[in-house]
Amino acid sequence: MIRTIARGGARVGASRAWRTLVLVLPGLWVGTVVLWEVLHPTGAQLIQLLAAAPAIACAGTGRRSCVLLGGMCAVFALVPIGSAGRDESIGTRFGTFAAILAVVIASYLTAGRRARLQRELESAHAIADAAQAVVLRPLPPRLDGLALAAGQLSASRGAAVGGDLYEVMATTHGVRVVMGDVRGHGLAAVGTVAALLGSFRDAAHDEAKFADVLRRLERALDRHLRERSRHEHPAATDKDPQSPVAEDFVTVLLLEIREDGEVHALNCGHPWPYLLTPGRAKPFAQAEPLPPLGLFPLPTELPAMDCGQLQPGEALFLYTDGAEDARDGTGRFFPLPAALTEAAKADPVSPRDVLRDVFAGLQRHTAGSTSDDIAILVLRNDRSALGAPLGARGTARQATTDPQPTTNL
Template structure:
């Protein structure tokens, strides 16, 4: 749990209001002008108290702004620890990610993502916690901590998902005990028992093979030279939390050839609406990026978030996270000897055809 400890107030901030109050009281009871009832005396007295009141208001405002800056600084530090920035390249995979919180002025939300290079390949997680803002930060931290360990420890992607499921169950149980110590475990009517997380797990090996497990999350889009399409239309598993995982997990298999990209996102992207209630056309924006040859991860992110903020007039109602993975590895070419053999065989076929003529 992340705690923000407030500093004990010192005597210095209270000095100025005390002085102003003393000036006002001293003027009222010690200045002869304040005892008069004439119009000029009343105007001067009103001006003195107005100046004192204005000074107090500005002093309080300055203190509140200072506390707000400290809170935002702490929120940014928490984000860098929990949702740390991703490196631009992982084992030949170009990476770019960004998040937009629905809470005004907040730096953290209920969306999570992480990508790590392991001996099993580049493993990626993207998820969406029920709710948003600081309330969902604890669940995000629990899941990301579990993923960062399991991604290296587990050889099978399905076992990584089961580790995440157990971590979520432990976290929800601890929350239930902290909020309702008498219950011990989440009761059916406890709000904690209704929490869930959508999770998408990906694994990209050295040959561009992709394996995926999806629990209630939107499938990513595949960006290729021919256009934009969902990675698959298969039905995902239920979200983590309310339902147990099945005994057998069907891992989707696909490919990410060199030069092609996967765009992972949370449902806040496609569910964002404009003032007329129209949903954000994410697939159309990605097609425009492909047509304009803006296929680098950073360019795709800029295109998506620029269009999203324009579509919603800068007011999103849900957290949005986008993660772009591009296979930046070079196309594997056959050895020179093999290419020479193929050329020699083609030449021999040409010679045989010429002889028959």
């Protein structure tokens, strides 16, 4: 599974160029000052500028370089250079020497503090990565006859998890899939993602009726929003229209893929997936979705939609609306259908290649800066054909009854 998406090779090249510059800059600085003193014996004296060299070395190369270069600069300050340097009094040269030593000591202490902060930051990143892997855990490349690839691009700088969620579970009722998009992004959205994924991972196994999985998600969201409201604004009530969570909602798409490839869906305001075949991408279903979770209660009757059969070799492309809404500098939307058609040329369609190509296209289109979280999940049916197609392709229809439990082999 692809957890994070690289922002491009340009930043790597720029980082290497910067490291090279800070390595050679202190030596160039010292050489330039000394050369000036030698070639302009009667001109302005620049020996005091040597005090900047250890500070530059400390900022770019570390504490040891700071001390070595600072000692060398202090010696240059005490030794007369050129005729003008020999005319300087010992007091002036000693003052320059003391100033350079003061800069060396201050830079040394500052570099030590920076090194400690860097270690703490690296430790915090390691802990955050472990926590993020628990919330949005990696998916296996294969699960119950399906090939999988998934990735997440967070709009929050430095985060691997945002307001989007996905999970795939192999259960006795079929392979159950969730793809969702929490309103907004940041830490509050991550908390909602964690609550919903925790509920789905239990409900996918526990609930025989597919519709009951969605009802469990609705109850988990309602409970999470109430708790968050009491924590953030104790004076606000659950039904207070001024409550900070009064308008929070989540779009959710649930899929159940049976052993024979039959797909049932429950959609609450989420984009329908695309069906991918070699060189072609088209909407998998076109039914009107339910409202997003959190805005209105679910209806009493909640029949799943029969979307037909996912044939062996066919793939589904699930995504959040950040992929469609991504814009370039001129305001043009990302051409997702065209990008999918281009990415799905292989036979059979490769989920990892589709994921990689679409993310690469998104980064080129947005110049590496997205305004919304983007999550993508691609799954391909690698099972053997078990029967004729069920239902018309591309037009979802209501199932008359909830699908009965089946056992995956």
